[in-house]
Amino acid sequence: MRIVLVGPPGAGKGTQAAFLAKNLSIPHISTGDLFRANISQGTDLGKQARAFMDAGRLVPDEVTIAMAKDRMAQSDAENGFLLDGFPRNVGQAVALDEMLLGEGVKLDAVLDLEVPEDEVVKRIAGRRICRNDSSHVFHVTYNAPKTEGVCDVCGGELYQxxxxxxxxxxxxxxxxxxxxxPIIDHYRCQGLVVTISALGKVTEVTDRAMEALKKSDEG
Structure with missing residues (x-):
């Protein structure tokens, strides 16, 4: 399957993308990973992106699009992929449409993770990170440390x-x-959008997404 994953910050896109890609046996292609890979490998596109980032400017759409095109052309994406963070705007969505049309393939679904705005704020604003190790992440409501402001793992200070x-x-x-x-409306016109609630446990959302994608594929 060829899927685009969309949703607001805090919807859990990265987490769901990893589970869905594994369940569907397709690569998870995220914008962040594309940038990091191209920059670390010193590709021409990576050098261009780095120059904009070092200048405090946004990486232009054409650079992001070119990175995505290169990644989707790799052999592991031949039978499908899950795009996370791309396309980010309607211009990129149109470019993706044209890119896939040129390859004689098309998207199967655009999975829209729906979360109420107040829940997004609660999820993100409640996060606390360990100063000693940023992989130690807690949440004041959903995963509170045993002692407020102190990391359960190493005793480091937790901060926002x-x-x-x-x-x-x-x-x-x-x-x-x-x-x-706006890309949701762009793809809704093509009959590709599948909207699910991203509330609940991670496994529940994954199951919900898999069921919705299965119905979409059958339809």
Missing amino acids: RDDDTEETVRTRLEVYHTQTE
Whole structure:
């Protein structure tokens, strides 16, 4: 299957993408991984992206699109892929449509993870990270440490990242609504959008997504 995964920040896209890609035996292609791989490998596209990032500027669509095209051309993506973070806007969605049309293939589904805005704020603003090891992540509501402000694993100080504050999260949501959410309407016109609730346990959301994708594929 060829799937695009969309949803607001805090919807759990990265987590769901990993599970879905494994269950469907297709590669998980994320924008972040594309950037990191191209930059670490010193590709021409990576050098271009790095120059924009070092200058504090957004990487242009054409660079992101070219990275995605190169990745989707690799052998492991021959029978499908799951795109996470791309396309990020309607311009990128149109470019993806044209890219796939040129290859004689098409998307099977656009999976839209739906989460109420207040829940997104609660999820992200409640995160606390260990200063000693950023892989130690807690949540004031869903995964509270035994001692407030102290990492259960190593005893390090827990802190809230600057981009996890409620004000920053609401700004990120506004960017999502303005730039990314319109791609849902773009794909809805093509009959590709499958919307599911991203509330509940990770496994519940994964099961919900797999069932919705199965019905979409059968339809």
